[in-house]
Amino acid sequence: MTNISEILGQIKSTSARSVVEAAIKSAKEKSAYHALLSLTEERALIRADKVDAGLIGGKLAGVPFVVKDNFLAFGAPTTAASKMLEKFDAPLQATAVEKLEAEGAICIGKANLDAFAHGGSTENSAYGPTKNAVDMERVAGGSSGGSAVVTALDIVPFALGTDTGGSIRQPASFNGVVGVKPTYGTVSRYGVVAMASSTDTIGVLTNNVTDAEMIMDIMSGKDERDMTTLPDFFKPITLAKPNQKIGLIRDFMAEGVDPEVREAINNYVDKLRADGHIVEEVNLPMVKYSLAIYYIIVPAEISSNLARFDGIRYGLRATGIKTLAELYGQTRDQGFVTENKRRIMIGSYVLSSGFFDAYYLQAQKARTLLVNEFNELFESYDALIGPVAPTVAFKLGENTTDPIKMYLNDIMTVPASLVGLPAISVPVGSSKSGMPIGVQLIGPRRSDAGLLALARSMEAN
């Protein structure tokens, strides 16, 4: 697997142009995976030439990367994998993209996702699913499925993703790459298509922990254009804290979880112990409610955030309509996939008068109970670990007929999202069938650098 320092070496010994051309060629050769919705070839090559001419510099000068197609970025439409934004040319770029470009990185294309990031398999993309990097009959995971696959296939050394309830961690686990969902507020979301504003985060997928640390270091920090951003606290830590106390979440290791997944996690626990860390089983009883909390709060926020897609100012507008109500109604019917509609309507339901207290308010109170349980554990533990998902990547089409079955796949990733905690997915092995398995490390708020240092120290084993 290629890493950023190798790519920088190649740029030095050849040119940024040849490295970027090779990445684009690789993307074209691997188009059967359907990991990318578009290439930004023309703009990428112009920037590569500028790097070679010494006009663009920085820590990532000439390094190719991919963004999930819900980041506003120049060079190709920003579709969010929807028909609503099929032809939408962004008038500006996301802060995260601007920061990477300021360090000389070169975006070569835009990755597939579930439309508006609603889903966990990329099967909700309006343009068809992405195939798993290891087995093309299986899902890439999602919603950042395209980003995980372009990284796993070595097309680029890193790709940006968004994680609202597991959308970076789960595809990272399914394709055998590192995925970082930072503390809520670490990276500006300005210029990224909003899904659920109280849990949306920006993160990265890479082939190793060191690269993830480098990219997070560049992207993190306060942005006046996103009032939820925290002052920059992320600084990579050279050596992991020794003799950590780590809690293995028992509720994530229950009977329903694939035995091969549990075995891989237990092996990782053994290695942590061999490295001098103390690992103890801990309970998080509220975990069993976290999916119900998530599937109330997130649809509620989605119904609000997606109200802006009205066919008036930008994006799709239905034709052959007579009234304004028809314009809204038909534009939204044509521009959204069924999962978008399902979530918007659930959101409308839980927010409507008469149901608000029983659903939305109760979910926000239950969220407090979940927050309290995590806070208590972090008084005694440095980090928590468990699987990322109950299974390895499932077959394409296996879960598409039953939304709840699909949602259940998120059960181990939504708790950290609801509480705003940093959580990372690191490859720890594979099943007998060769499918990758990831371990999830969860830490207290702002412990991102410590979690990554721990993961890096274990990578060597």
Add this chain to the structure above:
Amino acid sequence: MTQITRDDVLHLAQLSSLQLSEAEIDGLQTDISNILGYVEQLSELDTSSVEPTYQVTGLQNVWRDDKVINYGVNREDLLARAPESADNQVKVPKVL
């Protein structure tokens, strides 16, 4: 368990500004009933003395100066993205 009727689906669609096609209504009726049935398990929890958590930033009252910031986007850029425009304005169908 919550049973969502066909009329409920149409009402939710209206609240959501969605003109659903016939083909989607039945499936959504089943799915929404099932999802609401699933999330109803939260009613088991005693939350009578619990405050809601609406956000997890730990931030409060983030102030900024009241100054004009140049976002590098002008009126022409934005109007060019509207499906229809005329005389420097976005054009929409008649409301009344």
